[in-house]
């Protein structure tokens with residue numbers, strides 16, 4: 465099978481790793497939501513060997529993520545599990561959660577559903593890193609993000625770049641505080657939460 469590939473993942477994995485090395489220094493079991501191509505999953509699992517990295521995604525993505533882990537994963541890396549945020553969360557004592565480029569793809573209700581899980585079956589998660597493009601108080605942070613948002617909404621009216629403050633408010637409802645906002649290349653940010 466030809467592995468799914470994202471050039472953006474290749475470009476952003478090292479800058480993200482530099483943040484995760486510190487943010488997840490004391491994490492041991494990470495759940496990744498929306499693993500997509502699996503490129504992040506194999507890279508972070510190899511570069512952060514103190515972590516058991518559990519990839520997950522909706523059913524349509526699982527075969528691609530699985531194939532990538534089998535080909536390029538860390539020794540003994542877990543195969544991906546199914547997780548659609550509108551359904552049950554995977555079982556496990558995860559102490560951290562990572563998700564990249566998902567909040568603008570899933571509808572707002574999906575982002576809320578993810579936080580509902582964090583308040584219920586994913587209560588063991590204490591550290592949370594969310595990467596992607598975000599608005600600041602309703603304002604686009606760049607012209608390219610404005611046109612990206614237009615293209616998302618043309619694809620599906622429920623997609624769209626979310627506000628950092630909206631995400632932080634949802635997070636605070638479940639006991640998280642925004643510890644750091646990391647400015648990342650290509651007008652992205654990494655929101656680092658802790659509880």
Ligand SMILES: C[S@@+](CC[C@H](N)C(=O)[O-])C[C@H]1O[C@@H](n2cnc3c(N)ncnc32)[C@H](O)[C@@H]1O
Pocket residue numbers: 470473497498499500501504521522525547548549550563564565566569570571574
């Ligand atoms: C643009 S891709 C990002 C993939 C990868 N994380 C990356 O950074 O390249 C969006 C991801 O969000 C996931 N996603 C969208 N809706 C979802 C849902 N309801 N539950 C779980 N994942 C979802 C998709 O399956 C896909 O993997």
